[in-house]
Amino acid sequence: MNGLKRNSILVIDDDPAIRKVLSLGLERLGYEVILAQNGQEGIDLLEKQKWEPDIILLDIRMPVLTGREALPRIRAMKPLTPVIMLTAYNDLATGLEMMKSGAFDYLVKPTRLEQISETIQRAVRFKDLMWDKIEQDRRNEEYKKNLEKTMESRTAELNETYQKLKAANLQTVEVLAETIEAKDHYTQGHCQRVRMISVRIAKSLQFPKEKIEALEFAALLHDIGKIGIPESILNKPGALNQDEIEIIKMHPLIGAQILSIVEFFTPAINGVRHHHERWNGTGYPDRVSGNDIDPLAQIITLADTFDAMAQSRPYRKALDLELILNEISSQRGKQFAPAVVDAFLGGKLYEGFIDTMDTAENQKR
Ligand SMILES: [Fe+2]
Known part of the structure; x- marks a missing residue:
């Protein structure tokens, strides 16, 4: 046989x-x-x-x-x-x-x-x-299983690499943000606080994870364009003249230009470019209004303004919380997006940023 x-x-x-x-x-x-x-x-x-x-x-x-x-x-x-x-x-x-x-x-x-x-x-x-x-x-099934396994481990590797890259980028960005703070007369940690407040608002508005990541970069780097503004103007003690104001107003555009050099920052560019736009269209540099304003910028502009009011400047003490909240409320639909104001005030998202505040009220004590 x-x-x-x-x-x-x-x-x-x-x-x-x-x-x-x-x-x-x-x-x-x-x-x-x-x-x-x-x-x-x-x-x-x-x-x-x-x-x-x-x-x-x-x-x-x-x-x-x-x-x-x-x-x-x-x-x-x-x-x-x-x-x-x-x-x-x-x-x-x-x-x-x-x-x-x-x-x-x-x-x-x-x-x-x-x-x-x-x-x-x-x-x-x-x-x-x-x-x-x-x-x-059976062989097809086995092949499929092996392929799935390979895909899984590849995805895990990629994820790990991405997380590392993200962490490295974030560190670089934090250093950059500190550079702006050193150049401008901001109180220390302004950019970090704008980032933290922005993330709180975005989470409350249920932004997806990748939008929040872009928001963190945009918030930390919102004033990166000030690198291109002469220090004599930035730190001028008295009032600025019209020319100086026009020069300062260029910083969102300069910032967007700087971010456009690194591909990784693409999702954050308009968050920086629009951070001085106003809901009613009277902001700068593009004078866009409503939801034509980048959603990241809608958040950053409120967080930025809040922190600026809540911290002391060389020329004035920080404002009291009640005053700050009234101001924000009165700018609902004018300077700020209504949804962002509602999330911020409704969720009391400013809490935790009050204790460390150097308010005029605290100064008296
Ligand atoms: Fe700014």
């Missing part, structure tokens, strides 16, 4: 003569043949020996357990083993009924050996195809 495994056939038939004829004929054709006398004996063989024949020949009319009764049980036990029914008379209806119940085919006895052989070969090919398909499906 060329070392190949012989195909095995379980013949279940109550007629000893038929068993003998089939056994001799099929063995001559190279099959391994196992015999059973009725349905129950066939099922016992399959069950007790956990044995897997390649093909089952099953007689319909038998004592103890008929082929009709045995078929569904055999199908349930060995769903991939083709069962060929044997019937004593040419009864097309019964044959078709058996095939509907899951038989592979049916043969009418007495059958010529060539015909049996031909049907069995067809059944073996069918079984091989089924197994190939199952094996193929």
